[in-house]
Amino acid sequence: MKRLLPRPLPPSRALGAEISQDPFDLLSPVLRSFASRHPKEDTAPIEKAWRVAKSLHEGQFRASGEPYISHPLGVAQILADLGCDREVVTAGLLHDTVEDTDYSLEECRAQFPEAASLVEGVTKLSSISRELSNAETIKKLILAMQQDVRVGVVKIADRLYNARTWRFMPAQKASRKAKETLDIYVHLADRLGMGKVKTELEDLSFKYLDPKIYREVVQMVASKAGARDEYLRKMMEEVRAELKNGGMKAAITGRLKSYFSIYRKIVILKKDFDRIYDFVGIRVIVDSPQDCYRAMGIIHGRWRPVPGRIKDYIADPKSNFYKSLHTTIFGDNGQEIEIQIRTEEMHQEDEYGIAAHWRYKELGDFESPEWIERMANWVKDLQDPSELLPALRSDLTSEEISTFTPKGKTIYLPEGACPVDFAYAVHTEIGNRAVGAKINGVPSSLSAKLKSGDCVEILTSSSPNPSPSPNWLSFVLTPKAKNKIKRSLSREKNLEDVEKGKSALFSGLLEQGRILSYSSLLQTSKRLGFSSLDALYGAVGAGKIPPGAVKAALRDGPCGEGRDSEEYSLRVEGVGKGEKIELARCCKPVPGDPIAGFVTNSRGVRIHSLRCPDFVKLSEKRPDKVADAQWKEACGEFEVEIEVLALDRRALLADLSLVISKACLNLSSSRQKVTSNLVSAYFAFKISNLAQLDRITKSLEQVEGVIEVKRA
Ligand code: MN
Numbered sequence: 001m002k003r004l005l006p007r008p009l010p011p012s013r014a015l016g017a018e019i020s021q022d023p024f025d026l027l028s029p030v031l032r033s034f035a036s037r038h039p040k041e042d043t044a045p046i047e048k049a050w051r052v053a054k055s056l057h058e059g060q061f062r063a064s065g066e067p068y069i070s071h072p073l074g075v076a077q078i079l080a081d082l083g084c085d086r087e088v089v090t091a092g093l094l095h096d097t098v099e100d101t102d103y104s105l106e107e108c109r110a111q112f113p114e115a116a117s118l119v120e121g122v123t124k125l126s127s128i129s130r131e132l133s134n135a136e137t138i139k140k141l142i143l144a145m146q147q148d149v150r151v152g153v154v155k156i157a158d159r160l161y162n163a164r165t166w167r168f169m170p171a172q173k174a175s176r177k178a179k180e181t182l183d184i185y186v187h188l189a190d191r192l193g194m195g196k197v198k199t200e201l202e203d204l205s206f207k208y209l210d211p212k213i214y215r216e217v218v219q220m221v222a223s224k225a226g227a228r229d230e231y232l233r234k235m236m237e238e239v240r241a242e243l244k245n246g247g248m249k250a251a252i253t254g255r256l257k258s259y260f261s262i263y264r265k266i267v268i269l270k271k272d273f274d275r276i277y278d279f280v281g282i283r284v285i286v287d288s289p290q291d292c293y294r295a296m297g298i299i300h301g302r303w304r305p306v307p308g309r310i311k312d313y314i315a316d317p318k319s320n321f322y323k324s325l326h327t328t329i330f331g332d333n334g335q336e337i338e339i340q341i342r343t344e345e346m347h348q349e350d351e352y353g354i355a356a357h358w359r360y361k362e363l364g365d366f367e368s369p370e371w372i373e374r375m376a377n378w379v380k381d382l383q384d385p386s387e388l389l390p391a392l393r394s395d396l397t398s399e400e401i402s403t404f405t406p407k408g409k410t411i412y413l414p415e416g417a418c419p420v421d422f423a424y425a426v427h428t429e430i431g432n433r434a435v436g437a438k439i440n441g442v443p444s445s446l447s448a449k450l451k452s453g454d455c456v457e458i459l460t461s462s463s464p465n466p467s468p469s470p471n472w473l474s475f476v477l478t479p480k481a482k483n484k485i486k487r488s489l490s491r492e493k494n495l496e497d498v499e500k501g502k503s504a505l506f507s508g509l510l511e512q513g514r515i516l517s518y519s520s521l522l523q524t525s526k527r528l529g530f531s532s533l534d535a536l537y538g539a540v541g542a543g544k545i546p547p548g549a550v551k552a553a554l555r556d557g558p559c560g561e562g563r564d565s566e567e568y569s570l571r572v573e574g575v576g577k578g579e580k581i582e583l584a585r586c587c588k589p590v591p592g593d594p595i596a597g598f599v600t601n602s603r604g605v606r607i608h609s610l611r612c613p614d615f616v617k618l619s620e621k622r623p624d625k626v627a628d629a630q631w632k633e634a635c636g637e638f639e640v641e642i643e644v645l646a647l648d649r650r651a652l653l654a655d656l657s658l659v660i661s662k663a664c665l666n667l668s669s670s671r672q673k674v675t676s677n678l679v680s681a682y683f684a685f686k687i688s689n690l691a692q693l694d695r696i697t698k699s700l701e702q703v704e705g706v707i708e709v710k711r712a
């Protein structure tokens with residue numbers, strides 16, 4: 001089927017740059033651009049979205065001083081120029097309404113059923129998350145793109161418009177945005193095949209991230225422009241003549257490489273700028289894929305190709321669908337010049353990317369590309385949010401290679417990936433069971449570096465308890481493999497800990513000549529707050545609770561003298577009459593907490609919580625000083641201090657205090673610590689048992705903005 005291609009923009013025109021000359025008809029350039037690609041479609045929803053957005057943003061202004069509506073309008077223009085469908089252009093107009101006006105998602109769904117899910121995807125989580133961490137925002141974007149990849153297209157158009165107006169921002173903020181753009185959005189645009197947007201975002205980010213070097217590069221390029229243009233013109237002429245002699249019809253254009261790509265070559269790859277010919281290229285556009293190969297043959301017949309620089313992305317497209325033949329030739333005077341050969345269709349796809357991909361529409365489904373699927377899956381799995389950005393950057397920035405299963409399924413991996421990455425990309429079970437690999441039929445190590453085109457067979461173990469090797473973590477590259485290995489190892493580590501804990505407990509107890517009954521052990525583990533015996537063994541094995549503390553808790557009857565406290569309702573075993581009994585100030589135990597006593601040298605017995613880190617240290621050093629202690633029925637009051645971690649907002653402290661006073665608790669003190677947008681509020685009050693503390697903790701957790709409530 002012959003596909004309808006988007007009519008290309010005039011080459012001189014930047015995306016979204018057309019501005020209406022008629023102040024009463026600002027939308028018409030968007031409609032014109034949209035209609036040129038989608039001549040038969042009804043534009044009523046776009047016009048309605050324009051009216052709604054305009055009235056919602058009424059009275060709001062951009063940092064530039066322009067009315068706010070210029071932004072959504074500009075974003076919609078970029079999207080229309082990219083060739084996007086009607087839902088996307090509509091969403092472009094509405095993309096900031098839910099976040100920045102009092103328009104709700106429900107209203108949006110009712111008014112714009114076809115665009116609302118896209119608007120939802122680009123809207124940040126909720127009103128309190130305005131200051132949401134970068135990592136969370138990006139995570140949400142990736143997950144939204146998994147549902148509908150077009151969310152990414154809208155987000156990138158939004159970023160492009162904003163990048164063009166960074167000059168109105170404080171320099172520091174602009175440079176932060178520029179860094180984020182280079183780290184994430186540029187690569188997303190690349191993955192989505194939006195070559196034109198990617199290049200502009202790179203150049204803008206470079207300009208704001210490092211204005212001094214940017215000016216330098218611009219000047220250097222300008223100083224060589226004369227000689228460069230002359231050389232380029234001559235080479236284009238000769239290529240044109242050569243192809244014509246060979247009987248081929250071809251359009252030849254020159255290509256100036258972007259400032260950012262020059263910067264990358266000079267600063268990052270440390271190449272010499274005098275090789276200015278690296279910074280121009282020639283593009284040959286022919287009628288069919290077969291003609292691409294013919295043209296390359298003719299060119300190689302005249303000029304010698306630089307070895308190793310021929311790339312056939314037609315037979316083996318990049319994962320973003322990029323297709324072209326690349327070659328670099330020794331041109332006149334031996335100066336190298338790069339030539340890209342492609343059809344018009346391939347060219348359009350390179351410039352406009354997924355947006356121009358009728359492919360999705362034809363399939364009737366906005367299936368997300370495989371890499372989004374893969375990325376969303378490990379992003380979802382990630383435990384530690386601080387790992388997100390670094391992992392995402394490395395996933396996005398690595399060159400991709402395509403490898404194959406023995407059955408011929410393509411597995412895309414980052415460059416430098418090894419068979420273990422491959423195994424986990426195919427299936428977690430295959431990763432966990434991997435014991436060896438064959439690359440192109442040759443037995444290889446699991447840490448070998450894979451190359452594009454490799455066919456990889458994973459040899460698996462049939463053991464009933466397969467397990468990855470901790471060693472693998474030192475050479476795997478993909479976040480997915482790393483996550484899965486860590487997870488599987490921690491499960492195993494837990495089993496190991498259980499065994500270790502069990503033997504530590506039993507051996508120590510046997511030395512003391514004591515015999516344990518299952519029921520007394522089980523009771524003790526419950527008293528210490530563990531859900532099962534294994535959980536107790538595991539905690540002992542992992543060193544979270546010392547065997548001494550468990551042993552102390554295990555003393556199931558008074559062994560020696562015991563004594564009730566006069567002050568608190570608790571009993572300590574094995575201590576004499578004269579000893580003073582006090583609650584330890586480090587952990588302030590309350591009735592219900594598992595406790596033990598520690599006999600000090602001069603100040604009597606201190607009662608600690610068994611979880612108290614100080615106690616853990618003390619009891620490890622002097623297990624002989626640990627005395628068993630239990631609460632009797634509760635009476636009396638105990639002071640506790642709790643810490644409430646919350647997102648800062650107006651009236652937060654008032655709301656928290658209200659909850660505490662409603663619970664009829666008397667605050668004895670309170671203090672706060674504020675760091676950026678987080679508040680740690682500390683409240684001290686008296687309670688008479690643990691259940692009371694539980695209740696107040698639960699009610700505080702209900703307060704809007706509260707992230708965590710814990711004992712201080
Ligand atoms: Mn916006």
